[in-house]
Amino acid sequence: MSAKMQVEWNVTVVTARYRRAMASRKFFVGGNWKMNGDKKCLGELITSMNGAKVPANTEVVCGAPSIYLDFVRQKLDAKIGVAAQNCYKVAKGAFTGEISPAMIKDCGANWVILGHSERRHIFGESDELIGQKVAHALSEGLGVIACIGEKLDEREAGITDKVVFDQTKAIADNVKDWCKVVLAYEPVWAIGTGKTATPQQAQEVHEKLRCWLKTHVSEPVSQSTRIIYGGSVTGANCKDLACQPDVDGFLVGGASLKPEFLDIIQAKN
DSSP: OOHHHHHHHHHHHHHHHHHHHHHHSOEEEEEEOOSOOOHHHHHHHHHHHHTSOOOTTEEEEEEEOGGGHHHHHHHSOTTSEEEESOOOSSSSSSOTTOOOHHHHHHTTOOEEEESOHHHHHTSOOOHHHHHHHHHHHHHTTOEEEEEEOOOHHHHHTTOHHHHHHHHHHHHHTTOSOGGGEEEEEOOGGGSSSSOOOOHHHHHHHHHHHHHHHHHHTOHHHHHHSEEEEOSSOOTTTHHHHHTSTTOOEEEESGGGGSTTHHHHHTTTO
């Protein structure tokens, strides 16, 4: 085989392997309801979602306020998962206002969102604490949507890679089994601002994150781990973002409380 033919063969093999890896990563759409809603309006939202068709290649999980976890799990169709928006790093104790993974599971929910930028930058959660939370949540059998992302001044300073890699390392150091981890890249400057990273900007960071996982964890983990994008995702921009090879879904904030969330669920359909 000539050198040229060998190169072409190698490219073909790598491309085929990459496409198989992409196909094995089930598209993931998370809705983060944050501190919004009451039983009346959430009940109306749930009724709408129960009537939605969820594509076979898409997994949908909704993050409800902790006080409504039991209500939402009872009312929401089983085809849609339920997540808590936070939890603490231990099973029980004198930690007023906190909830544990065991409590989340007792309400019937199987996921938790950890490390969201609002937890980091409003409530002062450190990388270390988030890593500890991830470790405990996974040990208790919860799936974890682990959030990372840079602030605007960090992007403008050219340190996006350092910030997201440091945050990812704090998470990775606490993960033994990646099958229940979804990594959510959420540039802080695009959350609730109406600004969205372009599909190219999102793909660039997601690709670098996948390479980081390959180098620092393993190639199988890098190819199987779903890396989703969050930051002003809407029904209007979701399809362009979903076309990117390393964007495996979304973590949606405000739009998850609106009818357009049903369009976002269909982004990969």
